[in-house]
Amino acid sequence: MKKTKRKPATKKAARKPKRNPPRRNKRPKPAAKKSTAKKAKKARKLKRNPPAPRKARKAASHSRSRPKPKYVRRNGRRRNGATGADRMFEKFHGRASTKTTTVVEKASYRSDLAQLGGLRSLTILTPMGKQVVVNWTAKSPQLCVTPDGKQLYIKGGDQKINLSRFGMGAPSWQKDSMDLGHLLKVTYRTQKDFHKFETIDYFHALGEETGALPSVQYDTLNGTLRISGGQYDVRREGIVN
Numbered sequence: 756m757k758k759t760k761r762k763p764a765t766k767k768a769a770r771k772p773k774r775n776p777p778r779r780n781k782r783p784k785p786a787a788k789k790s791t792a793k794k795a796k797k798a799r800k801l802k803r804n805p806p807a808p809r810k811a812r813k814a815a816s817h818s819r820s821r822p823k824p825k826y827v828r829r830n831g832r833r834r835n836g837a838t839g840a841d842r843m844f845e846k847f848h849g850r851a852s853t854k855t856t857t858v859v860e861k862a863s864y865r866s867d868l869a870q871l872g873g874l875r876s877l878t879i880l881t882p883m884g885k886q887v888v889v890n891w892t893a894k895s896p897q898l899c900v901t902p903d904g905k906q907l908y909i910k911g912g913d914q915k916i917n918l919s920r921f922g923m924g925a926p927s928w929q930k931d932s933m934d935l936g937h938l939l940k941v942t943y944r945t946q947k948d949f950h951k952f953e954t955i956d957y958f959h960a961l962g963e964e965t966g967a968l969p970s971v972q973y974d975t976l977n978g979t980l981r982i983s984g985g986q987y988d989v990r991r992e993g994i995v996n
Contacts, residue, residue, distance in 0.1 A: 865901060868899035868901060869899060869900050869901075869902065870897055870898075870899050871897075872898055872944050872945030873895045873898070873943060874897065874898045874941075875891060875895065875956050876889060876890045876940075876942040876958075877971065878939040879939065880936045880937045881921050881922060881935065883922050885922060887936075889916065889920075891912065891913070895912050896909045897911050897912065904988055904989035904990065905988065905989075906982075907941075907982045907987070907989070907994075908981075908982070909979070909980045915978040923935075929975065931974070932972055933973045934972060934973075935972070935973050936971065937961075937962075937969070938969045938985070939961060939962075940958055940960050940961065941959055942956055942957070942958040944957075957993060961985060961994075962986075962987075964995075964996040965986050967985055967996075968985060969987065970983050970984055971983075
């Protein structure tokens with residue numbers, strides 16, 4: 756037999772671990788090129804409808820969500836919105852208003868009134884000659900008078916009036932302050948010493964001596980009543996004349 760020589764075993768040298776290569780930022784893939792037909796179609800569309808500027812696009816988006824305001828010139832400046840007073844000024848004068856005038860008014864009010872009693876009814880003669888009685892059963896106002904006894908006031912309660920009962924329900928009658936007519940009689944509920952403080956409804960006719968009747972004014976804006984004029988006087992025995 757032939758003997759074969761074996762090569763001597765050699766020791767393998769230890770290999771060094773491979774280092775990870777540094778990471779590189781991946782570049783985005785280039786977008787797919789559009790076909791020339793699509794490019795031509797887009798160019799024709801932009802030519803027909805060119806894009807609006809950025810400010811115009813922003814204004815258009817706002818105008819779709821809310822109505823476009825009107826502008827009124829005041830002292831060379833533009834102000835948003837036209838009020839009813841502006842339209843009435845232009846209708847009356849035939850030209851638009853150019854300025855706004857602010858008026859400050861001083862008003863005096865009575866802070867000390869004497870309470871006579873709860874108002875039960877008012878009898879009113881309207882300008883058309885119709886006699887109307889306004890009654891209160893609940894939420895009645897208070898009939899009051901000034902310290903000198905010369906002026907009656909109606910305070911508190913529910914003072915709203917149905918104008919249709921007075922023949923004044925038509926729009927042609929509607930005003931901020933309305934004259935309901937002459938006050939013929941007033942009825943109020945109170946307690947007095949000469950009737951042993953019993954709860955009694957007292958009534959008084961107006962204008963019995965001089966014929967001068969007070970009138971009743973109605974404030975439609977606030978729903979309040981006011982007694983104006985006349986020659987009555989509030990005394991110990993009650994309302995005279």
